[in-house]
Amino acid sequence: MKKFLKDKSGISLIELVVVIAIMSVLVGAIGLGVGLSSTKPATQCAKKLQMAIQKTRVDTMGKKNGRLVVKLEADGTISMTEELNYGTGTAKIDGPVTVGSKGVSVKTGSPGSPLTATGFVVEFYRGDGKLYVCTSNYSGISEATRYDALPIVVTKGNRSYSIDIDSLTGRVTLENL
Numbered sequence: 001m002k003k004f005l006k007d008k009s010g011i012s013l014i015e016l017v018v019v020i021a022i023m024s025v026l027v028g029a030i031g032l033g034v035g036l037s038s039t040k041p042a043t044q045c046a047k048k049l050q051m052a053i054q055k056t057r058v059d060t061m062g063k064k065n066g067r068l069v070v071k072l073e074a075d076g077t078i079s080m081t082e083e084l085n086y087g088t089g090t091a092k093i094d095g096p097v098t099v100g101s102k103g104v105s106v107k108t109g110s111p112g113s114p115l116t117a118t119g120f121v122v123e124f125y126r127g128d129g130k131l132y133v134c135t136s137n138y139s140g141i142s143e144a145t146r147y148d149a150l151p152i153v154v155t156k157g158n159r160s161y162s163i164d165i166d167s168l169t170g171r172v173t174l175e176n177l
Contacts, residue, residue: 039159045078045100046154046161050174052099053122053163056082057131057170060124069095070152071119076102078115105155108133120152122165131170153177 052068059082060066066084073079078100084092100106106115121134133150152163160177 039157041101041104042154042156042159042161045104045106045156046163046174048099049080049106049152049154050163050172052080052082053131053165053172056122057124057172059084065124067121067123069119069121070099070106070115071096072106072115072117073098074117078104078106100154103156107153107155108150124170130168131165131172133165 049070056066056068065086066082067086069081069083071079071081073096077098079096079098081093081095081097083094086093107113108115108120123132123134124130133152150165152165154161154163162175162177164173164175165171166173
């Protein structure tokens with residue numbers, strides 16, 4: 001009997017189960033961290049677009065007109081340009097500024113057209129005080145190209161955000177889909 005007590009080589013079944021449980025928790029945590037970091041560009045792009053839309057609206061209140069142009073660049077990145085007093089001799093243009101990295105998808109329009117090199121415009125229309133999303137006609141808003149409350153959807157991987165614009169109040173909300 002003493003011989004069995006002295007010989008303690010090897011591991012017990014309980015020790016093996018505990019080690020496997022710890023390893024599975026660590027692998028799960030690492031997998032979750034990698035998943036969150038791979039969708040971070042979508043989060044950053046959506047937040048930058050939301051803030052830029054709000055800033056453009058506020059900046060436009062004291063100007064003649066203003067808009068935010070969002071485009072897909074040749075290298076696959078997403079850029080935006082804020083244009084105040086466009087079409088006048090005193091236009092102020094900020095940008096283009098990169099807001100989305102390669103692999104981030106931005107869609108707008110009906111039924112959710114992907115962003116192209118021509119892009120889309122978020123414009124503050126001083127005639128009725130509303131914000132509109134235009135998918136064409138950059139020379140100015142016309143009835144044919146204005147869309148009330150058209151959402152902008154930003155996606156990367158399995159993460160999607162919707163930027164909703166209440167055209168009547170100008171409120172811009174970011175929603176996780």
